[in-house]
Amino acid sequence: MFKPRTGLFSFAITCLALAGGAVFSPQASAGVLPEDRADLLYFRYDGGGVAINGPSVLVRKSIGEHVSVQANYYIDMVSSASVDVETSASPYDDERTQSSLSMDFLHGKSTYTIGYVNSDESDYKAKTLYAGVSHDMFGDLTTVSFGFKKGENEVFRNVKIDGVKQNDPTFFEKMESKSYSVGVSQIITKNLILSGQYEVITDEGWLNSPYRSVRFLITQDTQGQQPEQYPKTHSSNSVSVRAKYFLPYRAALDGMYRFYSDTWGIIGHTGELGYVHPLDKPWAGGNWTFEGRVHYYTQSAADFYMDIFPRADFSNFMARDKELATYTGITAGVNATYEFKIERFPWLTKGQLNLRYDYMAVDYDDFRDARYSLGSFGVLPDEPYAPGTEPLYKLRANIYQFYISAFF
Amino acid sequence: MRIRGLIVLTALACAASGCSSIEPWVKPYDRENLADPIMTFTRAPISQDFLDHVFESREGSRGATGAGGGGCGCN
Amino acid sequence: MSARKVNGIIKGLALAAAFVLPAFATSSAGPAPTFQLAGRGGKTIDLAQFKGQVVMINFWATWCGPCRAEMPLLEDIYKKYKPMGFTLIGVNVEPASGDPEGWLSKLPKPVTFPVAYDVDSKVSKLYKVAGMPTTVFIDRKGNVREIHKSYKSGDENLYLTQIRALLKE
Numbered sequence: 226m227f228k229p230r231t232g233l234f235s236f237a238i239t240c241l242a243l244a245g246g247a248v249f250s251p252q253a254s255a256g257v258l259p260e261d262r263a264d265l266l267y268f269r270y271d272g273g274g275v276a277i278n279g280p281s282v283l284v285r286k287s288i289g290e291h292v293s294v295q296a297n298y299y300i301d302m303v304s305s306a307s308v309d310v311e312t313s314a315s316p317y318d319d320e321r322t323q324s325s326l327s328m329d330f331l332h333g334k335s336t337y338t339i340g341y342v343n344s345d346e347s348d349y350k351a352k353t354l355y356a357g358v359s360h361d362m363f364g365d366l367t368t369v370s371f372g373f374k375k376g377e378n379e380v381f382r383n384v385k386i387d388g389v390k391q392n393d394p395t396f397f398e399k400m401e402s403k404s405y406s407v408g409v410s411q412i413i414t415k416n417l418i419l420s421g422q423y424e425v426i427t428d429e430g431w432l433n434s435p436y437r438s439v440r441f442l443i444t445q446d447t448q449g450q451q452p453e454q455y456p457k458t459h460s461s462n463s464v465s466v467r468a469k470y471f472l473p474y475r476a477a478l479d480g481m482y483r484f485y486s487d488t489w490g491i492i493g494h495t496g497e498l499g500y501v502h503p504l505d506k507p508w509a510g511g512n513w514t515f516e517g518r519v520h521y522y523t524q525s526a527a528d529f530y531m532d533i534f535p536r537a538d539f540s541n542f543m544a545r546d547k548e549l550a551t552y553t554g555i556t557a558g559v560n561a562t563y564e565f566k567i568e569r570f571p572w573l574t575k576g577q578l579n580l581r582y583d584y585m586a587v588d589y590d591d592f593r594d595a596r597y598s599l600g601s602f603g604v605l606p607d608e609p610y611a612p613g614t615e616p617l618y619k620l621r622a623n624i625y626q627f628y629i630s631a632f633f
Numbered sequence: 634m635r636i637r638g639l640i641v642l643t644a645l646a647c648a649a650s651g652c653s654s655i656e657p658w659v660k661p662y663d664r665e666n667l668a669d670p671i672m673t674f675t676r677a678p679i680s681q682d683f684l685d686h687v688f689e690s691r692e693g694s695r696g697a698t699g700a701g702g703g704g705c706g707c708n
Numbered sequence: 709m710s711a712r713k714v715n716g717i718i719k720g721l722a723l724a725a726a727f728v729l730p731a732f733a734t735s736s737a738g739p740a741p742t743f744q745l746a747g748r749g750g751k752t753i754d755l756a757q758f759k760g761q762v763v764m765i766n767f768w769a770t771w772c773g774p775c776r777a778e779m780p781l782l783e784d785i786y787k788k789y790k791p792m793g794f795t796l797i798g799v800n801v802e803p804a805s806g807d808p809e810g811w812l813s814k815l816p817k818p819v820t821f822p823v824a825y826d827v828d829s830k831v832s833k834l835y836k837v838a839g840m841p842t843t844v845f846i847d848r849k850g851n852v853r854e855i856h857k858s859y860k861s862g863d864e865n866l867y868l869t870q871i872r873a874l875l876k877e
Contacts, residue, residue: 256708257704264679266680283679364661366659410700410701412659416666418702420674420700420702461695461696463695463697464697471666475669485695485697491693491694493692501676503671524692548691585687587691624684626683628680
């Protein structure tokens with residue numbers, strides 16, 4: 226869970242609205258099953274007062290010539306003292322477990338996929354079902370795919386009763402999410418492939434956090450807080466286009482652009498550039514592959530977002546979630562892969578050791594660091610700022626990944 | 634009269650063959666570069682899933698993160 | 709019917725055929741196009757030298773998974789039927805920058821059938837290769853009798869049936 230945590234405990238909402246959304250991205254060509262593999266990942270996210278680490282295990286195995294099964298087990302162990310938590314609560318620890326299972330059926334030039342994801346944490350349970358089909362045509366140059374996802378989530382609120390963390394028996398909400406996607410992938414030349422995707426997502430139900438609040442001005446120097454109020458529906462459209470180009474000396478360049486807009490008034494632009502460079506030379510000491518990637522994101526705030534509202538009950542919908550603010554972020558990363566073979570295990574086609582580091586920097590344009598006025602965990606600063614005049618918040622995070630892959 | 638007959642026959646033939654006068658321009662035996670493992674959109678799904686999750690948690694955007702196609706086009 | 713009308717109908721049909729026939733062109737028919745390619749060990753492989761034998765041409769590449777999977781099976785078929793007047797030619801479709809020879813030399817089960825290197829895709833174009841792998845069966849008279857696209861586990865039985873039938877002729 227990476228969502229800003231406010232209140233006693235935390236949970237991620239919109240990020241889990243479609244738990245496993247990333248798990249089900251179509252892979253490779255529709256007329257061929259994905260290759261068998263097993264991966265073990267250890268990750269660590271460190272930034273903005275939040276530390277999250279955990280393992281992820283993924284296994285994919287084909288059964289016969291027509292079926293491939295994938296299972297994934299993933300744990301987020303969260304230790305949080307984010308800026309939102311610092312200004313309204315106490316630090317907390319929590320754990321989220323996600324397990325998923327999916328199957329691909331290959332029939333001629335088509336692949337049919339079904340999958341299920343279950344995500345569990347102390348105050349949020351998400352179940353997602355996925356179905357998709359992709360089809361190769363036009364001499365295997367074009368791949369068309371369709372996908373459908375349905376998520377049903379249950380929202381709880383954690384409280385401490387007699388010092389014991391448990392679900393508040395008086396609080397229980399639900400939300401439902403549906404998504405439809407269509408994608409086309411086209412080989413342009415023997416060195417270039419383009420891919421585009423369009424996805425519509427609709428959420429309904431309880432869409433905000435039971436812990437988070439918005440703030441409002443009482444006088445010029447004093448502020449108050451009240452629970453955030455979100456609409457009960459959220460619909461979004463996003464369209465992305467990707468390109469991958471093979472460079473003559475054997476390397477690959479790729480780029481991506483995504484446009485996002487939703488009924489909450491958010492407009493987002495995502496751009497990404499990546500470069501993959503294999504190095505398989507005796508002097509390099511083995512079979513290496515290096516990858517560099519830059520991810521750029523900019524967004525304009527939701528209609529009902531404000532860092533500080535002019536007064537209490539300013540409007541029907543009010544939010545102060547920095548994820549709904551106006552901001553720009555850049556994440557840059559490098560990845561090194563070392564490939565090896567073990568003679569003793571001929572069934573192991575190849576093994577890979579991977580190390581990846583990403584640095585994320587996000588600058589907010591309309592989200593202020595309220596620690597300058599509200600203090601940290603109830604301890605006021607020596608010279609508190611007037612509410613609404615605090616410096617704009619900046620997030621800096623380090624993301625580490627170490628993973629081993631085995632192909633068989 | 635001759636020309637009309639010719640046009641009708643051509644139109645019928647075109648309909649029958651699905652107007653397949655456009656041939657796939659990258660032949661199956663020219664897929665060497667596209668089949669190279671560095672040319673997949675997602676080299677390590679386990680790592681990509683994790684990063685997609687990080688971005689989706691931090692960013693307001695969601696969706697359209699998939700990509701497919703390419704590869705060797707075998708079978 | 710006047711001669712001019714018949715002429716017109718024939719011309720129309722020919723034009724129509726020009727659109728329709730390409731859809732059927734990949735189907736087997738007619739004499740196998742001849743070719744000469746450089747092969748392993750620097751030898752030239754000429755299709756004409758195999759006239760009178762049943763020939764199986766397998767278009768393959770090191771980057772093609774199913775092609776690699778069927779290699780050992782093709783080697784078995786070659787060894788078994790060679791004494792009966794059969795030959796198998798592996799036509800590798802990779803360009804000059806590829807290293808199929810390097811891959812072949814590392815095989816745990818070496819390949820003994822002739823392998824030709826179609827670096828300019830000349831032969832692939834001649835045979836209108838429409839999928840990887842593609843296997844072409846040519847009879848003793850030098851005619852193409854069957855074209856098999858792709859390889860799936862069990863296809864080697866189809867190959868055996870085809871070879872036995874052609875050997876009996």
